[in-house]
């Protein structure tokens with residue numbers, strides 16, 4: 462292993478791109494966040510200091526480290542500026558294998574030969590777009606969770622990922638203070654997400670079939686497990702557009718009737734612009750969501 466990573470490029474400045482960029486910057490790396498959309502990149506730049514404070518409040522890192530980290534992040538919509546000296550890429554563009562392949566192919570033309578390309582895909586596998594990168598041996602998944610929840614990260618190679626790439630990525634996860642779960646082979650949804658997507662799909666089926674309200678479904682989960690959040694609260698945190706995109710993609714790929722119904726159920730929220738915590742309204746209204754309050758589970762012992 463010889464590559465010393467200094468510059469990190471994040472592709473996509475949405476929910477995850479901002480969080481991953483922030484964690485890398487707080488850990489001392491120079492970070493560029495690239496997005497195709499001028500408005501979104503402005504919003505990401507405005508939001509980063511607030512996000513940094515919120516994550517520091519959760520105890521992930523100190524407020525001073527957060528402040529210094531924010532200063533290390535650059536924002537751009539110019540691909541040349543973004544990619545020309547990147548050592549590692551982590552892409553967080555929407556969950557669509559064609560789009561992910563397209564951005565990897567685009568940055569293959571711009572980035573130095575040594576640049577490692579990682580994907581933060583939730584449910585796809587890297588071999589679906591590794592060849593499009595023109596450097597499949599330098600591609601693997603590096604998949605993050607919500608920074609405020611955990612520092613667990615998944616590393617997942619595809620059949621052409623080189624051992625050298627994996628070693629560099631393993632070291633990088635340590636350098637950004639993350640704990641890696643390494644998969645032995647490609648598997649859609651990694652480990653935790655596999656369990657989570659089954660939970661989401663079951664919860665959506667119960668709600669879309671009108672078996673119970675989404676509040677009651679969350680109350681069942683929270684009340685029995687003494688958990689601080691239920692599946693619909695978690696979906697608000699992930700972002701309903703992302704949950705819809707993933708549900709819709711797999712519903713069509715597997716031609717599954719119930720999953721299509723679940724996607725339709727989610728689409729109504731997306732069409733109304735209620736995308737979850739990031740728009741302050743999804744299944745619940747934020748910042749004072751009902752499930753944060755003790756009355757939500759009043760009487761549960």
Ligand SMILES: NC(=O)c1ccc[n+]([C@@H]2O[C@H](COP(=O)([O-])OP(=O)(O)OC[C@H]3O[C@@H](n4cnc5c(N)ncnc54)[C@H](O)[C@@H]3O)[C@@H](O)[C@H]2O)c1
Nearest residue numbers: 473474475476477496497498501553554556582583699703
């Ligand atoms: N939200 C989560 O909790 C979560 C967790 C882990 C992984 N993921 C995965 O991360 C990825 C992104 O999810 P998100 O929730 O951050 O989505 P998001 O919708 O919040 O952000 C996506 C961003 O990508 C940008 N984009 C679209 N096309 C682009 C392009 N060609 N080049 C550069 N930027 C482009 C959009 O403008 C947007 O700002 C998805 O693959 C998702 O499955 C999400």
